[in-house]
Amino acid sequence: MKKIVLYSFILSFASVLVGQAQNRPMTEEDYYRIVTLPIPENVQLEVGGLSVLPDGRLAASTRRGEVWMINNPYLKGSGQPTYKRFAHGLHEPLGLLYRPDGSFLLSQRGEITHLVDSDGDGVADVYESFYKWPLSGNYHEYSYGPVLAPNGDLLVTLNLDWIGHGASLAKWRGWLLKFDDKANMKPIATGLRSPAGYIALQNGDMFYTENQGDWVGSGRMTHLETGDFAGNPEGLVWSQDPESPVKLTMKDIPDTGEPLYDVAKRVPGLKAPAVWFPHTLMGISTSDIKEDMTKGAFGPFEGQLFVGDQGHSKIMRVMLEKVKGRWQGICFPFREGFQSGILRMVWGLDGSMFVGQTSRGWSATGKDPFGIQRLVWTGQMPFEMKKVISKPDGFEVEFTLPVDKKTAQDPASYQFNSFTYKYHHNYGSPIINASERVIRHIAVSDNGLKARIVLDSLKLGYIHEIKAEGIRSAAGLPLLHNVGYYTLNEIAEGEKIPASQWTVSVSKPADNSMTAHSGHTMPAATSAVPKGPSTAKRNVEQPADWTNGPDQVITLGTVPGLKFDITQVQVKAGSRIKWVFNNNDDMLHNCVIVKPGTANPIGEAAIKLGLKGSDLQYVPKSANVLFHTNILQPETSEAIYFTAPNEPGDYTFLCTFPGHHTLMQGKLKVTK
Numbered sequence: 194m195k196k197i198v199l200y201s202f203i204l205s206f207a208s209v210l211v212g213q214a215q216n217r218p219m220t221e222e223d224y225y226r227i228v229t230l231p232i233p234e235n236v237q238l239e240v241g242g243l244s245v246l247p248d249g250r251l252a253a254s255t256r257r258g259e260v261w262m263i264n265n266p267y268l269k270g271s272g273q274p275t276y277k278r279f280a281h282g283l284h285e286p287l288g289l290l291y292r293p294d295g296s297f298l299l300s301q302r303g304e305i306t307h308l309v310d311s312d313g314d315g316v317a318d319v320y321e322s323f324y325k326w327p328l329s330g331n332y333h334e335y336s337y338g339p340v341l342a343p344n345g346d347l348l349v350t351l352n353l354d355w356i357g358h359g360a361s362l363a364k365w366r367g368w369l370l371k372f373d374d375k376a377n378m379k380p381i382a383t384g385l386r387s388p389a390g391y392i393a394l395q396n397g398d399m400f401y402t403e404n405q406g407d408w409v410g411s412g413r414m415t416h417l418e419t420g421d422f423a424g425n426p427e428g429l430v431w432s433q434d435p436e437s438p439v440k441l442t443m444k445d446i447p448d449t450g451e452p453l454y455d456v457a458k459r460v461p462g463l464k465a466p467a468v469w470f471p472h473t474l475m476g477i478s479t480s481d482i483k484e485d486m487t488k489g490a491f492g493p494f495e496g497q498l499f500v501g502d503q504g505h506s507k508i509m510r511v512m513l514e515k516v517k518g519r520w521q522g523i524c525f526p527f528r529e530g531f532q533s534g535i536l537r538m539v540w541g542l543d544g545s546m547f548v549g550q551t552s553r554g555w556s557a558t559g560k561d562p563f564g565i566q567r568l569v570w571t572g573q574m575p576f577e578m579k580k581v582i583s584k585p586d587g588f589e590v591e592f593t594l595p596v597d598k599k600t601a602q603d604p605a606s607y608q609f610n611s612f613t614y615k616y617h618h619n620y621g622s623p624i625i626n627a628s629e630r631v632i633r634h635i636a637v638s639d640n641g642l643k644a645r646i647v648l649d650s651l652k653l654g655y656i657h658e659i660k661a662e663g664i665r666s667a668a669g670l671p672l673l674h675n676v677g678y679y680t681l682n683e684i685a686e687g688e689k690i691p692a693s694q695w696t697v698s699v700s701k702p703a704d705n706s707m708t709a710h711s712g713h714t715m716p717a718a719t720s721a722v723p724k725g726p727s728t729a730k731r732n733v734e735q736p737a738d739w740t741n742g743p744d745q746v747i748t749l750g751t752v753p754g755l756k757f758d759i760t761q762v763q764v765k766a767g768s769r770i771k772w773v774f775n776n777n778d779d780m781l782h783n784c785v786i787v788k789p790g791t792a793n794p795i796g797e798a799a800i801k802l803g804l805k806g807s808d809l810q811y812v813p814k815s816a817n818v819l820f821h822t823n824i825l826q827p828e829t830s831e832a833i834y835f836t837a838p839n840e841p842g843d844y845t846f847l848c849t850f851p852g853h854h855t856l857m858q859g860k861l862k863v864t865k
Contacts, residue, residue, distance in 0.1 A: 219670065224492070224575040225528050228567040230266060230274055239563040240549030242289030242299055243539040251541075252291060253565065254299050256551055258283035260308065262315065266567070267541065280308050280317040287389070287536075288338040290347075300336040300349055303328045305372070324376045329354060329362035333779075335389070339372070342393035347372040348381075350388035350401065355779050357828045358407045358618070359386050359427045367428025369401065369417055383432070383439050384423030384464070389536065390500065391417075392482040398520075402479035402500055405472050406780075410453070410614025410622030412470035412479040414500065414511065416520045421464045424453060424616070452625075453616035454654025454682070467520035468511055468680045469614075469656045472621065473806060473851035475509055475524055475678065476502030478555070481538045483546065490544025492570045493579060493593050499527065501535035501548070504852045506559035508535065508548070508568070512580050516683040523581045523659070523679040531566055533559040545569045556755035556856050576670040581659060581679055586689040587634075587648040588659065588679065595641030597665040602644075604632040604697050606663030609648055611655040612804060620826045621781055623807035630657065634695040641667055647690045656680055658804070730812075730820050732834045735771070743771040743834065749846075750775040751782060755856040757846070763862040764837045773832045776825035782848045783810060784822045786835075786861060791817040792845040796854025811849045824850060841865050 232238050238261065242254035251266035260280040265272050279297075283306065286299040297308040297317075303326060309319035328334055331354035339347040353359035353367045361367045369381045369388070381399075386409055391401035399417045403409055408425040415423045420438040422429070426446040432439045441462050449456070457463040470476055480501040485494050498511040507529035513522035533550035534557030541547055546568040553562055580591040600606050609630035614622035634647035651657070657679045664672055727733050735742070745768055749759040764770055774784040787795050798813035799806065810823045819838065822831045838844065841863050848857040 219575075219673065221528050221530070221673065224571055224573050224673065226569045226571055227528075227530060228268065228569060229532060230263070230268070230565045230567065232564065233276055236261065236276055237563065238565065239551040239553055240537055240565060241285065241287040241551070243537045243547055243549045243565075244289045244291040244297070245539050245541055245547065246291055247542075249542060251539075251547060251565070252279065252289055252297065253549060254283070254286040254289040255563075256285050256287070256553065258285060260286075260289065260297065260299070260317070263565075266547065266565075267543065267545075268567075277315055279310070279315065280320070282320075285335070287335055288340070288349075290339050290341055298323060298339050298347070300338045302334055302336055305339055305347070305349065305376075324372060324378060326351070326365060326370075327363040331355065331360075331362055334363065334366065335387075337389055337391070340391060340393060342371075342399075343395055343397055345374060346393075347374075348391065348393060348399070350385060350391055352388065353386050353425065353427055358620075359425055361427045361430050364431055364434075365428075367425060368431070369399070380431075380434075380436055380438065381419050382417045382421040382423060382464075383428035383437075384421070384425050385428065386425040389503070390479060390481040392484060392498075394484055395486060400467065400482060400498075400520075402470075402482060403466075404478050405621045407618055407620050408616065410616065411472040412476060412502075413466035414468040414470070414479070414482070414498075414524075415464055415466045417464070420462060422460075422462045423464050448618050450615040450617045452613045452654055454613070456616050465654060465682055466680060467513060467682070468522050468524050469678065470500070470502075470509065470524055471612075471624075471656060471658075471678050473800065473811075474676075474803060475526065476505045476507060477852045478502055478504035478534070478557075479509075480534075480536050483538045483540065487540060487544035490570070491540075491546065493574065493577075499538065499546070500524070501538055503534035503536055503552075503555055504557055505529065506531040506534055506550070506557045508538070514582060516583055516685050519682045521583065521680050521682040523677045525578065525677045526674045528568060531559050532561040532564040533557055541567065552754075554753045558852055558855055560855075575673045576666045577673055578659070578661065578675075578677055581677060583679070583681060583683075583685040584645065584647075584689075585685050585687050587646045587651070588657075590644045590646065590659070590661070592642055592644075592664075592666075594670070595667040596637065596644065597667050597669070598637050598641060600663050600665045601637045601641070602635050602696075603663060604635060606661060607632060607635075607646065608658075608660040608662070609646075610658040610660075610804065611652045612658070613652075613655045624804055626655070627804050632697050633692075634690050634697055636690070636696070645690070647695065651681055651684060653681060653684065730818060731822065732820075733832065735834050736769075739769055739834070742769075744768040746771045746773065748773040748775065749784070749859070751778040751857075753778065755848070755853050757784075757848075757857060757859045759859060761860045761862060762846070763864060766837055766841050766863050766865055767839050768837045769834070770837050771832055771834055772820070772822075773830065774822050774825065775830045776827060779827050781824050781826065781850055782853065782857070783812065783824045783850060784846055785812055785818060785849045786820045786844060786846045788817045788819065789842045789844055791815075792847050792854065792858055796847060796849055799849040799854065800851040806851065811851060813849070819844070821849075838863050 305323040333355035335352035537549035612627035631649040844861040
């Protein structure tokens with residue numbers, strides 16, 4: 194153990210020297226390098242699926258219905274990758290599975306298709322249906338996979354339709370399906386809304402990731418077993434089918450706005466998430482899941498999971514543990530800065546990660562419309578919270594490098610908060626019941642790799658935010674990522690630290706309003722778009738002195754791809770304006786009018802609002818914000834009234850919902 198700690202210290206000190214030599218703080222790029230694969234101009238590689246071949250090639254299916262074979266994707270030597278089209282004419286395949294016999298399986302909109310190159314010329318000449326399912330024709334009928342389970346089963350997930358809300362218009366939409374190698378199908382679980390990412394771990398456990406939407410307060414990862422219901426009731430329309438292992442019906446699901454964990458206690462079969470990804474704090478559109486089985490080739494996180502985020506063009510890290518038979522765990526930021534929206538990830542033969550990306554219609558912070566990049570560990574050891582293990586009275590944090598014990602034992606180095614979301618039919622949820630947890634005790638292990646932290650109380654079913662901004666490594670490094678979000682479904686067994694041994698003096702009373710052993714109380718569900726009274730910057734009532742009404746009525750809406758349907762509006766300086774914003778998209782938006790040149794800073798400030806963001810409608814308190822609507826649910830509208838600025842110029846209207854502002858902007862031209 195002493196040798197391991199010494200080696201860790203050397204790596205930590207080496208990282209400090211690298212940063213000092215370049216006169217800058219260490220960044221994600223120092224530890225995990227992004228390598229971009231060049232793509233020919235005539236190839237529209239909107240990645241829907243990725244598969245690594247044993248001979249070193251990379252195969253990619255695209256949303257435009259093609260499959261491409263990529264030679265030299267590792268960019269070995271000075272050579273560039275070469276591309277050859279293997280298949281075409283498919284209907285938006287969103288998966289790709291290589292078979293040992295050299296063929297492929299992929300899911301189109303309405304079937305699993307088997308692709309075979311029977312004559313060995315490098316092009317598929319056999320397109321045969323492995324299994325078909327019905328379609329309604331709705332644009333939202335995405336089909337994902339197949340994914341191979343360790344026992345040889347094939348798994349497929351089917352997206353819900355969209356008709357202003359999620360709907361299952363064709364059989365098994367919103368379900369996880371299982372197939373054997375003979376194409377015999379069994380439905381496994383439902384309650385899925387947009388299940389783009391899912392996995393069967395090496396131990397056989399199945400997990401899937403979900404995006405914020407109706408009945409989904411925030412992104413989350415749920416463990417699925419046969420007969421489970423994951424929360425969105427639309428798929429229950431098929432629960433009375435003889436093949437269905439789920440027996441709940443839509444009328445069994447209450448719409449009260451209570452936390453999902455509480456509802457699950459009295460609705461048998463409803464599965465609370467194993468891990469929540471707090472919306473905008475971690476990402477906005479979770480995608481693929483990959484289990485680290487690289488034996489250290491990808492860094493110090495063996496056995497943990499990596500989860501992509503399409504909207505924020507980033508990868509997150511998840512550590513799971515099983516407590517009293519239930520999965521729970523923590524998510525951390527990991528790597529951002531990818532070129533487009535992440536949809537697929539796959540391990541390379543060398544333990545690096547290929548990341549397939551696309552953004553058309555699903556716009557992302559990455560500026561490119563598509564791409565493939567490779568994520569490579571540089572060998573430098575990042576200073577991170579490696580694991581967080583639940584304890585009966587708090588948490589134990591394990592670090593990748595020894596900590597400076599002075600900072601690790603200082604309660605001012607940490608902040609703990611807990612919060613949750615409403616479970617209701619509305620699109621998304623504000624953060625509710627947020628409160629601070631008080632530190633009672635901190636004990637750092639002799640080797641400096643662990644800190645046991647006792648809290649005043651724990652909240653079952655809640656997300657526990659762990660911030661460690663003040664922690665430093667023994668060599669002086671700050672944490673590369675100083676925040677994580679632990680979802681607590683069960684209280685761990687074991688010995689508590691007696692109060693007589695607590696090391697932290699009590700400076701404020703504990704919040705015992707909702708401890709792990711008390712009941713939860715929640716009001717009935719309310720709209721996630723509170724109307725509220727008029728304010729100076731959001732006046733929803735026509736002013737009384739506008740006896741002749743507004744001088745001009747502006748009506749604008751949205752189009753897919755994070756865009757307003759009008760990109761430029763012209764008004765006269767000082768005129769009376771009625772501004773009508775119609776959110777006819779399938780996600781949340783607001784409309785904020787700001788001073789010239791301030792759109793991007795305001796959008797970035799909205800991202801940094803943290804736990805207060807939803808309460809503030811993601812509108813920063815700034816003199817640069819002139820007027821705004823609230824956050825609007827899909828298919829809703831709001832009108833505000835204001836007097837146009839007296840100063841002519843080019844103002845901007847934008848959506849400040851985190852992750853939207855870089856694309857969703859328009860010009861408000863004020864003239865004399």
